[in-house]
Each structure stands twice: as C-alpha cells, then as structure tokens.
Amino acid sequence: MALHKLGQDPESPEGKSPTLYYDDETDNYLIQGWKVLDPERRSQLDLPDHEDVIEFPKRMMKFFPEVDGG
Incomplete structure (x- = not known):
C-alpha cells in the first residue's frame, strides 16, 4: 500500500492538519482532520x-x- 499526500490545509497554524491522502491500493481517500x-x-x-x-x-x-482536473 502506498499513501500519497495530496495536500495540506494552507491555513493550518501548525502545518499538520487537515491533510488529504490517496491510497492507491484501495482507491480510497484518507482524510486527517479535526475530531468532532x-x-x-x-x-x-x-x-x-x-x-x-x-x-x-x-x-x-x-x-x-476529481475537483482539480488531475
């Protein structure tokens, strides 16, 4: 399995979260964000x-x- 980091929130004060990843084995996205x-x-x-x-x-x-055309 290879996770590919697609982007991090440019407004994150610590530069860590939220972050979006793509899993090329499962064809799913993993989203790191703030717990509700x-x-x-x-x-x-x-x-x-x-x-x-x-x-x-x-x-x-x-x-x-799918949103950015890439």
Whole structure:
C-alpha cells in the first residue's frame, strides 16, 4: 500500500492538519482532520461504533483530483 499526500490545509497554524491522502491500493481517500467532539453535533449523526467523523474545511476540496482536473 502506498499513501500519497495530496495536500495540506494552507491555513493550518501548525502545518499538520487537515491533510488529504490517496491510497492507491484501495482507491480510497484518507482524510486527517479535526475530531468532532461536541456532543450536540455528534448526537445529530448516525454513527456506528466502528466509525467516527472529522471536520474537513471546504477550501481543501481543491486537492481532490476529481475537483482539480488531475
């Protein structure tokens, strides 16, 4: 498996997150982002025990090849 870093949030104060990766073995994206911890927001989600949710800024959509034409 090879993960390819497609882009990091240019507005990240520490330059670490959020980050978008592509897994060429599974043909899936991996998204590193901010954990959603607010109980009120989480209560509105239908999350199975084996899943979680993160926040990902809209400004990072440009890193998806399907969006940027690459």
